[in-house]
Amino acid sequence: MDSANWIIWTTLLELVRQDFFLGVYLYPDVWHSLITVRNNLWDWQSLQVTTGSGGQFYRFCDALEVKDGVSASAKGWGVEHALAAWGNYWKTIYLSGCE
Secondary structure, three states, rough: OOOOHHHHHHHHHHHHHHHHHHHOOOOOOHHHHHHHHHHOOOOOOOOOOOOOOOHHHHHHHHHHEEEEOOOOOOOOHHHHHHHHHHHHHHHHHHHHHHH
């Protein structure tokens, strides 16, 4: 990767880290912080037969797929919405259990 692309990549990672509020709660190292965000994707492994729509994974999916009370089409809402919604979910819902 050339230096110009490296600057763009690291700048993008830093913006995502800021959007997810990772610098405050987790590691000062951006790479370790971003690895932690994967936890939302792994919550499906905790699903049980008795897990209802209030389960952590379903709430995460709804945060990304529902916008202003409307479910996304098969095309979704786009990456900008997904990142913003994921960051908001991470900060306001997921990390609230860490306090």
